[in-house]
Amino acid sequence: MDIAIVGRHTKVSEDMRQKIFERMEKVESLAPRATRAEINVVHERNPRLASDRERVEITLHDHGVIRAEAAADDRHVALERASARIVEQLRRQHERRAKRHNSKPSLHAVVAQDLAADGTDARSGSSEEERVESVESWEGAPHDATVEVPVDGTPITIRSKTHKASPITVAEAIDQMELVGHDFYLFLDADSGLASAVYRRRGWTYGVIRIEDETESAGRESA
Structure with a gap:
């Protein structure tokens, strides 16, 4: 070393x-x-x-x-x-x-794998039939299934995947981020129950972004 x-x-x-x-x-x-x-x-x-x-x-x-x-x-x-x-x-x-070996892959790991796969799975030349099949597969897709949703009038398709994940703390998410060597990490926050992402800032500090439904937030504020 x-x-x-x-x-x-x-x-x-x-x-x-x-x-x-x-x-x-x-x-x-x-x-x-x-x-x-x-x-x-x-x-x-x-x-x-x-x-x-x-x-x-x-x-x-x-x-x-x-x-x-x-x-x-x-x-x-x-x-x-x-x-x-x-x-x-x-x-x-x-x-x-x-x-x-005995646990499920993390939410972040699944997303990273999908991003890596995108480089070798281009579908810009998809036919109309393939686009229709893509839409049909999107409807009612089970958890952990990968589907592709076409953007009307364009050759663009959006890869989407739903993954089940166990909630972890922000500290645990930072540990996982450092473990995989990425600049951000997606996770379910155990404290807030929200979909969140930790990310590396300048120096030795970190940030966290949480996604909250604005309708639920407005309901709590008016209560």
Whole structure:
């Protein structure tokens, strides 16, 4: 595994580099197929952040991308915390993989598979008969069935798939997003019961979008 160490607004001492290599040995033992680890050691110049002036960011390229960061007034402490978070994510990843053989695919996984399939399943030359069959298959389509809906007067068809998914928390959705290495993740929010999507923002922050029926929302507000 390649290890890249970068200092931002600071120099990384040999002692710190040695500590990083030691921590990455443990990480590599849990992720033997990881190809690269990027460690940023950041010194915050803002005096208001004195208690968190030393930050360590770790990005691990394994099956996907796994990230963790920690801040403290001592960079060695920040390294310990960040590496511990990476290790915890890897352990949870192993647990999920062990259970995956007996579980249904996630909503996001199904969507990703369909998007990948679109590149090899073009139907721009569909005949009128095929379009009619497509509409008929749309009506009454069962869950987990893939159907194609034509756009009238155009060669465009829309691939649609309904998938059953178990509700998960936002934190679990972020873990899954990092596991698959995507920039967003579709899920059913266990707290709100709404169809939602988490996404990666700039830096080390995330966002979440929830879709709510405006008629139901208006009904609650008027109650």
